[in-house]
Amino acid sequence: MSPPATVAEEQVVVMDSQGPEGDSLPPTIIKFRGKEFNVDKWLDQVSLCRYLPEDEMRTLCAILTAKISMYPNIAAVSSPATIVGDIHGQFYDLMVLFEKGGSPTDSTYVFMGDYVDRGYYSLESLTYLFLMMLKFPGKVVLLRGNHETRRVSHQYGFYEDCHKKYCHNAVWKACCEVFDALPIAALIDEKIFCVHGGLSPNLPTLDSVMCLQRNIEVPPNGPLCDLVWSDPEESVSQWCMNPRGAGWVFGRDVAEQFVRKNNLTLICRSHQLVQEGFKYIFGNFLCNVWSAPNYCYRCGNVASILKIAPDGTRDVVIFSAVENDDRRIPERNAAPYFL
Structure with missing residues (x-):
């Protein structure tokens, strides 16, 4: 097996072409492997809850893998920021989320994290978020959740979704390569630590998180596993x-020791359903954001996003x-996509 290509080898170039006078967002053109791809045309299609033809989807995954593989483990973000919890394939609710x-x-x-599995439209939701990353580089940050793994997404719906729509598993495998490359945490204004699950006894500092090997399948135990699986508990x-x-x-x-040692004001995570959409735990220095309303189309919960202002x-x-x-x-059995 040949080694994976590096970012330099792939030559991902984002070019904003000149739109009509007064346009604030000209078309975004990606140059990759000698070809140009119009991100806006892809977005127009996917925003209608449609998925891309196989060759285009695999190209999208290759672009993203090349682009984000060299990102640090912790993405640095400046406010204003909007923090989002689990999505779980609920495409139409994701559209409302962006409206809000x-x-x-x-x-x-x-x-x-947790963009796929359980909901009706894992593939479409994930594709839309992938495209938003390209359309708004540095302004849409995706972290890895426990469902962005081969083991979990094979069991809880994403694998089946891809297989039904493409008739094989090649697109699922390509998406999993993107999952491996995703950052595992974000730091907003150097004060708010965002992670899917929680903390690890082996990662007491932000520096230790930065040094973690992340570009792998999440193992069943160990510090990388802890970040996407751990839960806070008040008892x-x-x-x-x-x-x-x-x-x-x-x-x-x-949690208090981690906040104090790393000079933080808040740990923000998702991973656990809360009926009220948002919940503080341990006072006001750890919170849970849940962004999939009426989870699994039967839980009856509301959802939330958390907006952080510069002050x-x-x-x-x-x-x-x-x-x-x-x-x-x-329908129960999705029609195959032969394009």
């Missing part, structure tokens, strides 16, 4: 075994699920 949150040109979006103070079978349960003392002000925006009459529910 506004344009990425005005606020950097930090998505904390404990230190570390306990996690009933999920991966990661840890950690208490107030652990540190936190604004929780709550939203509800799209009504069934306003969403397209797929």
Whole structure:
């Protein structure tokens, strides 16, 4: 097997072509492997809850893998920022989320993982977010969640979604290569630490997170596993075994020590459904953001995004699920895509 290409070898070039006079967002053209691709045309198609033809989707994954593989483990973000929790393939609710949150040109979006599985439209939701990363470089940040792994996405729906629509697993494999390259945390204004799951006893500092080897499949245990699987719990103070079978349960003392040692004001994570969409744990220095309303189309919860202003002000925006009459529910067996 040949070694993976580096970013330099792939030569990903983003070119904003000249639009009509007065246009604030000219078309985004990506030059990759000697060809040019119009990101806006892809977005126009995917925004209608459609997926891309196989060759285009595999090209998109190759572009992203080349582009983000050299990113640091912790993405540096400046406010204003919009923090987003789990999406889980709920495409129509994702569209509402962007309506509530506004344009990425005005606020950097930090998505904390779990874009796929369980919902009707894992492939379409993930593709839309991939394209938003290209359309708004540095303004849409995707972190890795525990569902952005081969083991979990094979079991909970994304693999099947790709296989039904493309009739094989090549696109799923290409997406998993992007998953391997995703950053595992973000740091907003050097004060707010964003991660999908939680903390690890082996990663007491931000520097230790920065030094972690991330460009691999998440193992069943160890520090990388901890970051995407661990959960906070108010009834404990230190570390306990996690009933999920991966990661840890950690208490107030652990979280408070991490905040103090790293000069933070907030740990922000997702990973756990909260009926009210947003919840503080351990006072106001750790919070849970959940962004999939009426999770699995039956839980009845609302969802939220957390907006961070440059002065540190936190604004929780709550939203509800799209009504069934306003969403397209797929047939049980999706038609193959032969284009």
